[in-house]
Amino acid sequence: MKEWETELTRWRAELNIPFQLRVDPAEISPEDVDMLVLNPVAGIRDLAPYRGVKAVQSIWAGVEGLLANPTLPEEPVLCRMVEPGLSEGMTDYIVGHVLRHHLGIDRCVRESMAGNWAPAVPPLSRDRKVGVLGLGALGADAARMLARLRFDVAGWSRTAKSVDGVTCLHGAKGLDEILARSEILVTILPSTTETRGILNARTLALLPRGAVIINPGRGPLIDDDALLAALESGQIAHATLDVFNEEPLPASHPFWRNPQVTVTPHIAAETRASFAARVVVEQIGRMIRGEPLWHIVDRSLGY
CATH class of the missing domain: 3.40.50.720 (NAD(P)-binding Rossmann-like Domain)
Known part of the structure; x- marks a missing residue:
C-alpha cells in the first residue's frame, strides 16, 4: 500500500463528521469540492482542477511545498496545521x-x-x-x-x-x-x-x-x-x-x-491524525458557519 493510502486509512478512522466527506480524490469531482485537506507531498499534486475551493488546509505545519506548487489556486484561503x-x-x-x-x-x-x-x-x-x-x-x-x-x-x-x-x-x-x-x-x-x-x-x-x-x-x-x-x-x-x-x-x-x-531522519514532529482530525473538523464547521478559519497563511510572508 502506498504511504499516502495508509495515511488516508488513519484519517478515515478519525474523521467521523456529519458532512459529505471524501478522502480519496477519485471519489468526488473537483468542481464539487469546497475544501481541500492536503499532504503537500503526497496524493493530489495537480490542483488546477480545484478552482472553486474556498479553503486549502495543509496537514503539515510548513506550507512552503504548497506555496511552491504552481497549480495552487490564488483565490482560496490557505491554512497551515497547528495541533497539540x-x-x-x-x-x-x-x-x-x-x-x-x-x-x-x-x-x-x-x-x-x-x-x-x-x-x-x-x-x-x-x-x-x-x-x-x-x-x-x-x-x-x-x-x-x-x-x-x-x-x-x-x-x-x-x-x-x-x-x-x-x-x-x-x-x-x-x-x-x-x-x-x-x-x-x-x-x-x-x-x-x-x-x-x-x-x-x-x-x-x-x-x-x-x-x-x-x-x-x-x-x-x-x-x-x-x-x-x-x-x-x-x-x-x-x-x-x-x-x-x-x-x-x-x-x-x-x-x-x-x-x-x-x-536524524526528519522525525522531530509528525502530524498525528488523532489530533489533526479535530482541527480539520473545526475548520469545516467554521467554513460552513461563515466564521474565520484558524492559522491562515500570509502568502507574502510564506507562513
Whole structure:
C-alpha cells in the first residue's frame, strides 16, 4: 500500500463528521469540492482542477511545498496545521537534544565505551544559555518548556513577541544579539526568502566558540558548506540535524561521515491524525458557519 493510502486509512478512522466527506480524490469531482485537506507531498499534486475551493488546509505545519506548487489556486484561503501533537512532538525532540548536549551525554558514552573514568560535571541549567530562532506555535512551546527546566532561554522572531519566562528579541539587531549569547542554538523557523541561509558564515561566527546547533526546523535555514567549515574550525562543536536541503539526505553527503554531526531522519514532529482530525473538523464547521478559519497563511510572508 502506498504511504499516502495508509495515511488516508488513519484519517478515515478519525474523521467521523456529519458532512459529505471524501478522502480519496477519485471519489468526488473537483468542481464539487469546497475544501481541500492536503499532504503537500503526497496524493493530489495537480490542483488546477480545484478552482472553486474556498479553503486549502495543509496537514503539515510548513506550507512552503504548497506555496511552491504552481497549480495552487490564488483565490482560496490557505491554512497551515497547528495541533497539540505537532507541538508536543517537536518540544520533546528539542528538549531531549538540548539536555543531551547540556549534560555532555555524548562524551559520557564515548568515555564509558573506552573504559575511561573521566569526570566532567556540567553547569546547572540556569547557567546554560539556550537560543530559539522562531517563536511560532512550535518554537514558543519548546522555549517555554526549556525555561521551566530553568535554562536561560532567549527567543528570536521577525517581529516582536512575548513568551513567559523567555527573553524575546526580534529584527536584525535582535538576531545578532541572540546568536552572540547562545551556547545551544535551536532553529525552528519556516523556510522563506528571509530565513533561507540564516545560519551562514557570518552568523555562525557570531555564536560563542564551541556552540551547539539543533535544527528540527527546515533544511534551507543552514548553509551546509558554512556549517561544515565552522565544525572543522571548532567554532561549532556539534550539529544535530533533523532536516536537510535535500531529503532523504544523499549517501554521499559529508554530514553522514562527520563525527560532529548527528543526523536524524526528519522525525522531530509528525502530524498525528488523532489530533489533526479535530482541527480539520473545526475548520469545516467554521467554513460552513461563515466564521474565520484558524492559522491562515500570509502568502507574502510564506507562513
